[in-house]
Amino acid sequence: MQPAQISLPYFDALLEQLGRGEAEVEEAFGRHVHWGYWENPAQADSSVDDFAAAAERLCQRVYSVAHIKEGDRILDAGCGFGGTISSLNEHFNNIELIGLNIDPRQLVRARQEVQPHGSNQIKFVEGDACRIPFPDASFDVVLAVECIFHFPSRVEFFQEVRRILRPSGRLAICDFVPLPVFKLVGKFLEKFGSAYVGGTYGRVDSHFTLADYQKLAQESGFALTCQEDITLNTLPTYPIVRRLFERMGKSDSANVTASIELISRLRLLRYLILSFAVLPNS
Numbered sequence: 001m002q003p004a005q006i007s008l009p010y011f012d013a014l015l016e017q018l019g020r021g022e023a024e025v026e027e028a029f030g031r032h033v034h035w036g037y038w039e040n041p042a043q044a045d046s047s048v049d050d051f052a053a054a055a056e057r058l059c060q061r062v063y064s065v066a067h068i069k070e071g072d073r074i075l076d077a078g079c080g081f082g083g084t085i086s087s088l089n090e091h092f093n094n095i096e097l098i099g100l101n102i103d104p105r106q107l108v109r110a111r112q113e114v115q116p117h118g119s120n121q122i123k124f125v126e127g128d129a130c131r132i133p134f135p136d137a138s139f140d141v142v143l144a145v146e147c148i149f150h151f152p153s154r155v156e157f158f159q160e161v162r163r164i165l166r167p168s169g170r171l172a173i174c175d176f177v178p179l180p181v182f183k184l185v186g187k188f189l190e191k192f193g194s195a196y197v198g199g200t201y202g203r204v205d206s207h208f209t210l211a212d213y214q215k216l217a218q219e220s221g222f223a224l225t226c227q228e229d230i231t232l233n234t235l236p237t238y239p240i241v242r243r244l245f246e247r248m249g250k251s252d253s254a255n256v257t258a259s260i261e262l263i264s265r266l267r268l269l270r271y272l273i274l275s276f277a278v279l280p281n282s
């Protein structure tokens with residue numbers, strides 16, 4: 001199996017556990033590899049089943065703000081194991097779905113797990129979201145579910161998305177977005193922070209504020225059409241991820257996850273769903 005072109009220690013651990021047939025990991029992360037969404041977080045019950053249902057809800061919330069319709073051609077950038085593509089395939093007809101991922105190991109699993117229903121078409125392609133291997137104006141929708149912080153550059157990603165979207169195109173993402181004050185603190189802690197987080201989650205850039213997104217949208221030909229703060233709705237994710245890391249014998253990773261939980265509970269780091277529409281004449 002070809003190695004990934006970037007270091008993603010959490011995917012190394014997941015693929016190893018999935019290869020061993022670990023049932024809890026399969027249930028929690030065999031389809032989606034992102035946080036969950038609970039309408040009422042007080043009702044989360046800490047079970048893996050409950051988490052899997054919440055992860056499914058999160059991807060549905062992200063693609064709902066992209067207003068997908070029959071006939072759309074959709075790119076899911078950073079598609080993981082194809083969970084979002086699978087969900088779209090189950091809920092829509094006559095759509096063309098392309099999953100893009102830099103890690104060929106994940107694509108092997110996605111191709112095994114996801115088969116097109118009815119008139120839908122599905123393809124999984126290896127590539128970098130900042131160098132999208134498709135022609136200009138060839139998609140209606142681009143999604144990036146909990147992955148933009150790994151990409152080499154948000155600016156290059158937005159430029160690429162603008163290039164491949166048609167004039168009525170939409171982009172929907174979810175991301176960990178800091179308050180400006182946390183961005184400043186983060187600058188001081190950058191060296192320590194990136195080594196600490198990187199040992200578990202690989203390269204992560206969580207210094208891009210909402211104001212940065214607004215500026216980027218304007219500069220790359222998009223209007224920001226929706227912003228939803230779902231931080232509180234995602235919080236029940238953390239105890240589950242910590243518990244799974246502890247079970248794998250990865251206490252360091254559980255501690256890193258606890259630190260992200262703390263700054264999220266303090267609302268210094270928010271979990272946002274954002275959507276963008278191509279600006280006419282841009």
Ligand SMILES: C[S@@+](CC[C@H](N)C(=O)[O-])C[C@H]1O[C@@H](n2cnc3c(N)ncnc32)[C@H](O)[C@@H]1O
Pocket residue numbers: 006008031032033034077078079080081082083084100101102103106127128129130144145146147150151152
């Ligand atoms: C947290 S996972 C999310 C996966 C998937 N979107 C989901 O929600 O299940 C982050 C994903 O981003 C992918 N990724 C990281 N850097 C990338 C890049 N430069 N281009 C394409 N995919 C990338 C990783 O391989 C991984 O699949």
